[in-house]
Amino acid sequence: MTRLPGAPRLTWKIHVVAALICVCVAMPPVESLAQPASARETIAIPDCTLIDDNAAYNDADVTRVQQLRVTMISSQLRDALRERGLYRVADNAPAAALIASLQSMQNLNACNGCEREVGRRLNAGRVGLCWVQKVSNLILNINLRIEDVASGATVFQRSVDIRGNTDLSWQRGVNALVDLLAQAQKQK
Structure with missing residues (x-):
């Protein structure tokens, strides 16, 4: 110069x-x-599902509190995937009627491919399914399965056991799943 x-x-x-x-x-x-290649992928994440092995013994307050926890961790999961740059998370609103219809008939984690229709409706390359299985107030597990919408192939599936039926234990379980997903993507 x-x-x-x-x-x-x-x-x-x-x-x-x-x-x-x-x-x-x-x-x-x-x-x-x-950013990892998957950060360019869009993922559809319907609300998590609760499978309560003892639902018949719950009172209305326990059922209400657990449903609030399901809503809480569904939002937490979407936020964590977005904030950590693991995926672009699709807005479920355009497929809300489809999701509600499918969930009224069965759990999305066991519907044998119907979840991929949600992904297609939201123009997402992946669909993530989360469910909590409550064996008792002490023993629960949170599961996450991510599928390729086009092929149906499972690209990620993990489960974490949590102890205690509290907001904090559920939140920690979701954090552990997101950590496992981040580790899996780093290894690719």
Whole structure:
């Protein structure tokens, strides 16, 4: 670079350094440039399902609290996938009627392919199914299965056991599943 006539050498250097700082500040962080390939994938995540082996013994308050937990972890799962850059999470609203119709007949995690229709309706390449199996108030597990919408192939499936039927234990279970998914994607 040539120095402007009459400009002191120090002023010229200050302008060059300031320009370099502006360029560096405007650049996206390196980790956003190197997102995993799946971060470009869109995933449909219907609400999680509760399979309660002792539902007949629950009172109305226990049922209500557990349904609130299902809603809580469904949102937590979507948020975590989005925030960690693992997937773009589809908005379920355009397929809400389809999801409600399918869930009224069966659990989506056991409907033998109907969940892929949700993915197609939402233009998602993947569909994720989450379900909680409650054996007792002490023994529960949270499951996540992610399928390729086009082929039906399972691309991820894990289960975590949790102890205690509390908001915190359910939240920790979802965090553990998302950690396992992130590890699996790093290994690809």
